[in-house]
Amino acid sequence: MTSVTPISPQTLGRLKSAAGIGGWSEDTAEIAPLVAEWRGKYQGRTPLLLKPDSVEAIAAVVRICAETRTAIVPQGGNTGLVGGQTPSAQGDEILLSLRRLNRVRNVDALGNTMTLDAGVILADAQTAANDADRLFPLSLASEGSATIGGLISTNAGGTGVLAYGNTRELALGLEVVLPDGRVWHGLSGLRKDNTGYDLKQFFIGAEGTLGIVTAATLKLFARPAAIETAFAAVPTVQAAVELLSFAQTHGGTVTAFELIPRIGLDFVLRHVPGTRDPLGAAHPWYVLIDISLKAGEATGVAADLLVEAANKRLILDGVVAQSEAQARALWKLRDEVSGAQKPEGGSIKHDVSVPLSAIPAFIERAGAAVAKLVPGARPVPFGHIGDGNIHFNISQPTGVDTQTFLARWYEVSRAVHDIVVHDFNGSISAEHGVGQMKVDEIAHYKSSEAIDTMRAIKQALDPLNIMNPGKVVRVRPPV
Ligand SMILES: Cc1cc2nc3c(=O)[nH]c(=O)nc-3n(C[C@H](O)[C@H](O)[C@H](O)COP(=O)(O)OP(=O)(O)OC[C@H]3O[C@@H](n4cnc5c(N)ncnc54)[C@H](O)[C@@H]3O)c2cc1C
Known part of the structure; x- marks a missing residue:
């Protein structure tokens, strides 16, 4: 439930003027794809899409929203997976797209930082870093659409977390339009600053519930001289975990370590044109490994790793990409x-996510629980095993009605999440966030102390509850 009244024509008129020429749209064809979520799980409505291209215009919009108690849903690339970027189905919230705020403000190669507008697409951010002979290591399968503001607001993870950390670890400073329309200029590139509360941390991972991120200063790194990509079959998930531990002491830096089950590979080979199994025979599990090498480090590390791992019986078979095209083809199997x-x-x-060493037991226990609830269901556990983060997806049994299967989402999730939290002290949202999908689920699993503290932060920063209401944590509407 939101704290807002329906948006009056007068307020809509004021918002359009504040957003400026080209800064708004009521065109249903333009709005339609933005109020539908990527997986088709959430469908929203909005009377107005705002798409301002300046921080001043965004601040003016937010001031009007605060004055009129109009709810705002910020949106970047609309690739979020928990419905955080989707307005409510009541049509009583405005959608604020950051996509036109998309300038690269500054790249400081010597200082290893870059400052970007929130609407810059991740792939363009990577290119900007690359052009300055630096690496921006954040990488995920949605990088062609996801924006810096969305990545900051979801504290996105991806495949580089193992070596470089989550987005939180990559953010040095932020610029944020606060819920009252003032602008907090926190674009510091400092790596040390102990002057009280670290305010940027409130907005990272807040999913637009505490303010609108308009720009970020991000960390850059030296580009590796080479990246060696290996694809290996492992007999068990336990062997995959042990292989990671071995690889981390073997040479180079392991910058990605991803798990793929045979069923996942089968689905890719069956449905994605141009893919092929790089190994001849079928194996139960696979890992995809990136090893980064600094200038001067000897090459051939990945090949040597596979030989030694085979001797230790940690892998059954494996290949090393011999070209960038081959590396891309291997990554396609994962993506x-x-x-x-x-x-x-x-x-x-x-x-x-669960502790890394507990992943084999988690996959086994969760798989057994699902099999008991839905016989014939097909678990496809894959993803960032190096971070203890598994996407425990469950495909429906073959030949059953899809809606009947999906109707059991809550029941199945409760069983899986109970195992995650109660058996392994894990997290029910490792990287995608809470949005609307898990707002009640985290209230169920988190302690009252944690939820009360989250609620207190939300109420202190957004007392009118106009910033993406109903997402992350529910608060009572103001009287
Ligand atoms: C194929 C695919 C693969 C993915 N892989 C990964 C992965 O490996 N790791 C991972 O972490 N995620 C992954 N995601 C999820 C998604 O890409 C990330 O959550 C991403 O950070 C969302 O960015 P976006 O710009 O699309 O944000 P949106 O989807 O537009 O918004 C996401 C949230 O951030 C808020 N928001 C957006 N912009 C702002 C802003 N400027 N200020 C304040 N709030 C804002 C929105 O209100 C919403 O709550 C994947 C998604 C897809 C479709």
Whole structure:
């Protein structure tokens, strides 16, 4: 439930003027794809899309929203997976797209920082860093659409977390339009600053519930001299965990370590044109490994790793990419796992983390619980095993009605999340956030002390509850 009244024509008129020429749209064809979520799980409505291209215009919009108690849903690339960027179905919230605020403000190669507007797409941010002979290590399958503001607001993870950390670790400073329309200029590139509360941390991972991120100063790194990519079959998940531990002491830096189950590979080979199994025979599990090498470090580390791992019986077979094209083809097998589930029917998805050493036991226990609830359901556990983060997706049994299967989402998720939290002290949202999908689920699992503290922060920063209401944590509407 939101704290807002329906938006009056007068307020809509004022918002349009504040957003400026080209800064708004009521065109239903333009709005339609922005109020539908990528997986089709959430469908919203809005009377007005705002798409201002300056911080001043955004601040003016937010001031009007505060004055009129109009709820705002910020949106970047609309690739979020928990419905955080989707307005309510009542049509009583405005959608604020940051996509036109998309300048690269500054790249400081010597200082290893870059400052970007919130609407810059991740792939363009990577290119900007690359052009300055630096690496911006954040990387995920949605990088062609996801924006800096969305990545900051979801504290996105991705495949580089193992070596470089989550987005939180990559952010040095932020610029934020606060819920009263003032602008907090926190674009510091400082790596040390102990002058009280670290305010940027409130907005990172807040999913637009505390303010609108308009720009960020981000960390850059030296580009590796080479990246060696290996694809290996492992007999068990336990072997995959042990292989990671071995690889981390073997040479170079392990910058990605991803798990793929055979069923996931089968789905990709069946549904994604141009893919092929790089190993001849079928194996139960696979890992995809990136090893980064600094200038001067000897090459051939990945090949040597596979030989030694085979001697230790940690792998059954493996290949090392011999070209960038081959590396891309191997990564495609990993990146397409989620998408390739779609043609297999309904899928109940979980984005969880447990301690790395507990992953084998978690996958086994959760798989058994799901099999008991829905015989024939097909778990496809994959993802960032190096971070203890598994996307525990479950494809429907073959031949059953999709809606009947999806109707059991809550029941199945409760069983999986109970195991995550109660058996392994894990997290029910490792990287995708809370949005509207998990707002009640985190209230169930988090302590009252944690939820009360979250609520207190929300009420202190956004007392009118106009910033993305109903997402992350519920608060009572103001009287
Ligand atoms: C194929 C695919 C693969 C993915 N892989 C990963 C992965 O590996 N790791 C991972 O972490 N995520 C992954 N995601 C999820 C998604 O890409 C990330 O959550 C991403 O950070 C969202 O960015 P966006 O710009 O699309 O944000 P949106 O989807 O537009 O918004 C996400 C949230 O941030 C808020 N928001 C957006 N911009 C702002 C802003 N400027 N100020 C304040 N709030 C804002 C929105 O209100 C919403 O709550 C994947 C998604 C897809 C479709």
